[in-house]
Amino acid sequence: MQSKRTTGTSLGDQAREDRGQRAFLEKRREYNRRYMRAWRADPAHQALDRDNRDRSNYERKLRDARIDRIPYTNERGERVCGLCRRQAPVTEIVRLQVCDCAPQGYVEIRIPYCGEC
Ligand SMILES: [Zn+2]
Structure with missing residues (x-):
């Protein structure tokens, strides 16, 4: 009789793990955002x-x-790519560049982006 092989994790476990990973990343990004906002205020x-x-x-x-x-x-x-300078770009992203001569203090620049870095 042939037994069914299992990987040890079900699809439900995988989905829960993905959600946990996303929640962890989002929490870390929020912390980094708040930290940098406070750092730049000094x-x-x-x-x-x-x-x-x-x-x-x-x-x-x-x-x-x-x-x-x-x-x-x-x-x-x-x-x-304008960020990692290694991979081929697949899209362009908009970034703000500080410019003392601009009325708002910054200008928008478009840079090529690989979508991975
Ligand atoms: Zn890149």
Whole structure:
């Protein structure tokens, strides 16, 4: 007689596990959101953030000027994700970029996104 093999978890267990995982991720994201909101509200952290952003923008401009590459492309000229800079993009996402010259203090930029990182 042939016995039925089981994996040890039923579909109900799997669904419950997925829901638990999603709830855990959502709880962690909410905590991170609240933490970063509080962190950014501190003027000392705002100054630190501005200094880091200015230095990072300066370094990126220098690097881009040396390489003479089209933005969001790799060394072979292929379009890549604007976040991980490795995978091919499948969509574009909108991000806010701090800009002191904009009336609201930021501008919307569209960057290619792989959908996985
Ligand atoms: Zn990516």
